[in-house]
Amino acid sequence: xxxxxxxxxxxxxxxxxxxxxxxxxxxxxxxxxxxxxxxxxxxxxxxxxxxxxxxxxxxxxxxxxxxxxxxxxxxxxxxxxxxxxxxxxxxxxxxxxxxxxxxxxxxxxxxxxxxxxxxxxxxxxxxxxxxxxxxxxxxxxxxxxxxxxxxxxxxxxxxxxxxxxxxxxxxxxxxxxxxxxxxxxxxxxxxxxxxxxxxxxxxxxxxxxxxxxxxxxxxxxxxxxxxxxxxxxxxxxxxxxxxxxxxxxxxxxxxxxxxxxxxxxxxxxxxxxxxxxxxxxxxxxxxxxxxxxxxxxxxxxxxxxx
Amino acid sequence: xxxxxxxxxxxxxxxxxxxxxxxxxxxxxxxxxxxxxxxxxxxxxxxxxxxxxxxxxxxxxxxxxxxxxxxxxxxxxxxxxxxxxxxxxxxxxxxxxxxxxxxxxxxxxxxxxxxxxxxxxxxxxxxxxxxxxxxxxxxxxxxxxxxxxxxxxxxxxxxxxxxxxxxxxxxxxxxxxxxxxxxxxxxxxxxxxxxxxxxxxxxxxxxxxxxxxxxxxxxxxxxxxxxxxxxxxxxxxxxxxxxxxxxxxxxxxxxxxxxxxxxxxxxxxxxxxxxxxxxxxx
Numbered sequence: 001x002x003x004x005x006x007x008x009x010x011x012x013x014x015x016x017x018x019x020x021x022x023x024x025x026x027x028x029x030x031x032x033x034x035x036x037x038x039x040x041x042x043x044x045x046x047x048x049x050x051x052x053x054x055x056x057x058x059x060x061x062x063x064x065x066x067x068x069x070x071x072x073x074x075x076x077x078x079x080x081x082x083x084x085x086x087x088x089x090x091x092x093x094x095x096x097x098x099x100x101x102x103x104x105x106x107x108x109x110x111x112x113x114x115x116x117x118x119x120x121x122x123x124x125x126x127x128x129x130x131x132x133x134x135x136x137x138x139x140x141x142x143x144x145x146x147x148x149x150x151x152x153x154x155x156x157x158x159x160x161x162x163x164x165x166x167x168x169x170x171x172x173x174x175x176x177x178x179x180x181x182x183x184x185x186x187x188x189x190x191x192x193x194x195x196x197x198x199x200x201x202x203x204x205x206x207x208x209x210x211x212x213x214x215x216x217x218x219x220x221x222x223x224x225x226x227x228x229x230x231x232x233x234x235x236x237x238x239x240x241x242x243x244x245x246x247x248x249x250x251x252x253x254x255x256x257x258x259x260x261x262x263x264x265x266x267x268x269x270x271x272x273x274x275x276x277x278x279x280x281x282x283x284x285x286x287x288x289x290x291x292x293x294x295x296x297x298x299x300x301x302x303x304x305x306x
Numbered sequence: 307x308x309x310x311x312x313x314x315x316x317x318x319x320x321x322x323x324x325x326x327x328x329x330x331x332x333x334x335x336x337x338x339x340x341x342x343x344x345x346x347x348x349x350x351x352x353x354x355x356x357x358x359x360x361x362x363x364x365x366x367x368x369x370x371x372x373x374x375x376x377x378x379x380x381x382x383x384x385x386x387x388x389x390x391x392x393x394x395x396x397x398x399x400x401x402x403x404x405x406x407x408x409x410x411x412x413x414x415x416x417x418x419x420x421x422x423x424x425x426x427x428x429x430x431x432x433x434x435x436x437x438x439x440x441x442x443x444x445x446x447x448x449x450x451x452x453x454x455x456x457x458x459x460x461x462x463x464x465x466x467x468x469x470x471x472x473x474x475x476x477x478x479x480x481x482x483x484x485x486x487x488x489x490x491x492x493x494x495x496x497x498x499x500x501x502x503x504x505x506x507x508x509x510x511x512x513x514x515x516x517x518x519x520x521x522x523x524x525x526x527x528x529x530x531x532x533x534x535x536x537x538x539x540x541x542x543x544x545x546x547x548x549x550x551x552x553x554x555x556x557x558x559x560x561x562x563x564x565x566x567x568x569x570x571x572x573x574x575x576x577x578x579x580x581x582x583x584x585x586x587x588x
Contacts, residue, residue: 150516152536153545157554160564162515162535169489170521189473189482190516190535197486211473211482211513216540221395221475234393235478245390247479294490298451300483301444302390306383306413 039240041233048214048232050206051185055260057267058117059086059101059144062184065267066274067092067099073130079159082123084115084151085195087130092142092274098134100127100195101144104185117186118151121164124194128171140178140278143195148213150191165194172197173294176286180277182270183207183248184259187237199293200277201248203239204270206258209247210237246300250277335359351571360508360528360571364410365417365434368467372575373421373430380419382452387414387445391478399476406437414445415470418453420460424579426586429457432467435509441474442514447484450518451491458498463585465578467505468519471537472512485517492521501585503578505569506533506556524581526569527556533564 039047050056063070067090075081086103089096102119105111127143134141150161172179172195181198187209203209212220214228217235242248252273259266281289333342337359347353351371352361363371369378386403393399407413415437421430431453433440450466457464473481492502504522506515509532516535519525527533534541534554542549552558559565569577 150535152541154541154547154549154553157534157536157541158558158562160562162511162533163520163564165516165535166485166489166518166520169486169517170493173486173490173493190485190513193482193485194516197489209479209482211478212475217475231395234391234395235475236391237479242479245478245480247483294493297483297486297490300487301447301480302388302477303444303448304386304388306386 038244039236039238041229044232044236044238044241045229047206047238048208048228050258050260051208053258053260056185057259057263058106059099059103059146059184061263062144062267062270063088063090063099063101065264066090066271067097070099073126073133076122076125077129078122078125080120080122082115082120082126083113084117084119084147085123085127087126089139092140092271092278095140096137097140097142098130099142099144100130101184102147102191102195104146115151117147118149119147119191119194120151120153120156121159121161124150124164124168127195128168131168131171131175134177135175138177140180141172141175141198142274143179143181143198145181145183145187145192145196145209146185146207147188147191148186149188150194162190165190168194169197173297174290176290178278178281178284178289179293180274182252182274183209183239184270188213197293197297199281199289200250202250202252202270202273202277203242203248204252204259204266205239205254207239208232208237209239209242210235245302333361335361353571358529358570360530362435362469362508363571364436365412365432365467368432369417369419369421369430371571372465372467372578373423374425377422378419378430379421380417381456382418382449383413385413385445385449387443387477389476390444390480391476393476393478395476402438402476410434410437412437414449415440415442416446416449418449418456420456423465423575423582426579426582427460427462428582429453429460429462429464430467431464433469433514435469435471438474439472440468440470440514441472441481442470442484442517443474443477443481444484446474447487450488454488454491454495454502457500458495461498461500461587463501463503463582464495465503465505465582466518466522467507468510468514469507470510470512470514470519472514482513485513488518489521492518496523501581503581503585505574505578506565507531509533509537511535511537511554520564523585524566525564526567526574526577527559527565528574529556529568529570531556533559 070090072088104117105114179198181196214232217231218227255262255265338357506527
């Protein structure tokens with residue numbers, strides 16, 4: 001359901017004082033106020049550029065600022081360790097959590113090693129292993145999404161890219177523990193949603209989340225990859241539109257000028273967003289939390305009738 | 307079987323010039339060049355008698371091929387796509403939708419309903435590639451999710467026949483969200499105790515492969531069906547790798563362990579009936 005519809009529906013209900021619903025109303029109203037007006041084509045493109053900025057903090061930059069005692073877990077226990085997707089254990093304040101996140105590289109050497117944050121099926125299998133671990137021990141799962149997409153290569157296909165992405169989503173739909181997904185840069189298509197099926201999905205102010213890259217969309221629909229700006233303006237991958245469409249639950253503010261201007265401040269804001277989201281989920285029965293998670297996705301989409 | 311002709315699929319888009327070009331040669335076999343009349347192909351379930359090439363099948367024809375005569379009762383046929391983004395590329399999305407409906411006679415790219423196959427009750431969700439490249443937007447996701455719920459309520463398996471270029475770009479991020487939506491629906495279906503039998507036909511790529519089509523308790527494919535997350539063109543352009551001749555085809559996927567069986571079209575109905583009996587509660 002679109003945010004504005006959800007809001008007007010909630011607003012129209014007679015509420016008992018202090019019910020959870022009024023809490024949700026407040027949260028939505030707060031988010032909507034933030035949107036002020038709909039982003040323009042220029043603002044959308046600016047988010048595309050900032051989301052891909054070479055100095056933008058990546059998953060591991062946030063990990064070292066947000067989590068204590070971080071210990072990286074390597075390998076899918078099947079055939080490989082995919083450096084494009086990192087998994088690990090860490091402390092969020094006093095609580096152990098499991099982290100799953102795409103990792104782009106900073107310099108050419110690391111970019112090549114990390115495959116520009118484009119995971120193979122092995123990466124998603126490693127993520128599923130980390131999810132199972134989280135569930136086994138009751139650790140909340142935090143994911144960070146920053147990928148142009150899952151890697152489109154011959155070996156990736158041979159190793160079952162489509163199936164791995166599908167199964168990773170299914171694994172997230174099954175988890176009993178609280179799950180928070182944070183889109184921190186590029187939320188590129190199936191490779192992003194594979195690790196983003198969560199109780200709460202947060203998006204940083206200048207991150208993007210989309211079904212296809214602006215260049216890919218332009219190449220297909222405009223038959224010219226150079227029309228990427230037009231494509232982005234048309235499919236609206238910015239955080240404000242994702243919130244409006246009910247795809248994400250909250251926008252996390254970035255420092256003035258974008259996350260890369262002040263990684264510490266960006267990390268502090270992201271941490272606050274994660275803590276707030278976890279608080280909201282606290283106290284819910286695991287089965288109820290899972291039911292609500294699935295119901296949220298079940299309701300996504302806009303329909304008409306003949 | 308021609309690998310070359312089969313993999314030449316424009317993923318996620320259906321251009322007017324291509325669909326008309328497709329129509330002109332629709333009954334000429336890309337495998338061996340033989341040409342057939344409609345009735346000839348209908349008799350062989352649209353499989354080339356010379357070289358066994360599997361021609362595309364519309365959703366309506368597929369239903370007729372699979373189910374006991376008269377047993378199909380369509381559900382949710384009234385659903386239509388909205389235009390949540392006011393999407394406009396070279397043409398408005400609404401115009402593309404209207405054109406696809408006229409061309410196919412379908413409300414969107416999937417047909418769902420209750421049916422029986424050799425007297426075994428089931429629910430069916432059959433995609434049609436002719437409707438905007440079988441792309442998955444809100445309606446395809448919704449109808450698939452409802453088919454899961456309908457199967458769960460009836461305590462019968464869901465049979466899915468996929469044919470799709472992937473997520474529908476014109477619905478932006480909401481199209482991507484149909485992946486987790488269908489995946490969540492399958493979780494609920496499985497928890498109810500019902501099975502999902504997934505059949506992949508040419509082509510099943512992108513978001514549909516990366517969601518419900520891959521999650522069958524049993525996954526089958528037709529011979530020569532392209533089933534890849536990224537299309538061959540994208541892979542070739544991105545990686546500059548030389549693609550193997552059988553790149554992404556059912557035969558390759560079977561070899562790598564992603565499929566339970568490759569089933570020629572003529573054997574699909576009895577194969578599904580056998581599986582329905584195996585999953586049925588005696």
